[in-house]
Amino acid sequence: MQNYISVQLDQAIDEELERLTGALIKDLRERWKDLFGSDPSKAFGPDLLRRAIAQKIQEQAYGGLNPSAQRELNQIIKLHSDKSGSKAELPRRIKPGAIVLREWKGQTHRVTVLSKGFYYNAESYQSLSEVARAITGTRWNGPKFFGLRKPEPSKAKGASNKAKAKGDRGKARRRDADKTSVTALGARS
DSSP: OHHHHHHHHHHHHHHHHHHHHHOOHHHHHHHHHHHHSSOOOTTOOHHHHHHHHHHHHHHHHHOOOOHHHHHHHHHHHHHHSOTTOOOOOOOOEEOTTOEEEEEETTEEEEEEEETTEEEETTEEESSHHHHHHHHHSSOOOHHHHTTSSOOOHHHHHHHHHHHHHTTHHHHHHHHHHHHOOEEESSEEO
16 A cells, blocks of 8 residues: 555656646746745746756655755855855856956956857967966966956955065055956856
8 A cells, every 4th residue: 555655646746747847937936936935036947946846846745855964054055155144155157248357457358258268369268267367477266357256255354464464565466456347248146
């Protein structure tokens, strides 16, 4: 009898998951609201809605994470969330065709995002870090150099303390950094 019930449950879940593949976004949003008790973010597309709904359906039927795994996941989320209690920040993705601008040492550098790589100064590069190195002559994290990633607060404080220790040379570097401006067009958060 127990085996018959689990086979029926498996079939019912399979059927429900199959219906999700052809569901319209308005239906997916309604199903989300039924399962999660709130409206989904407007930023959630149909693919993300389908995946989250499917996960929730299976979790309700078969059980969720065990308590120790849930605690570990909560700790990871807490580590990656900022102190104000907001949600973890996801990295930005830049669409092909976007132009990323960076002023460095009085010169504006323009980088075009390609479907596979970046175009700068009549050359193609595989990463923004390669472009940043071409501009500065030193190793840089490309997304940080172009202002697409926020600096970590603890590292920023440490960097300013190091600059103070270097005296006037450090002050000159900070002044130069303050003069830079970054603009990313077509970036998605």
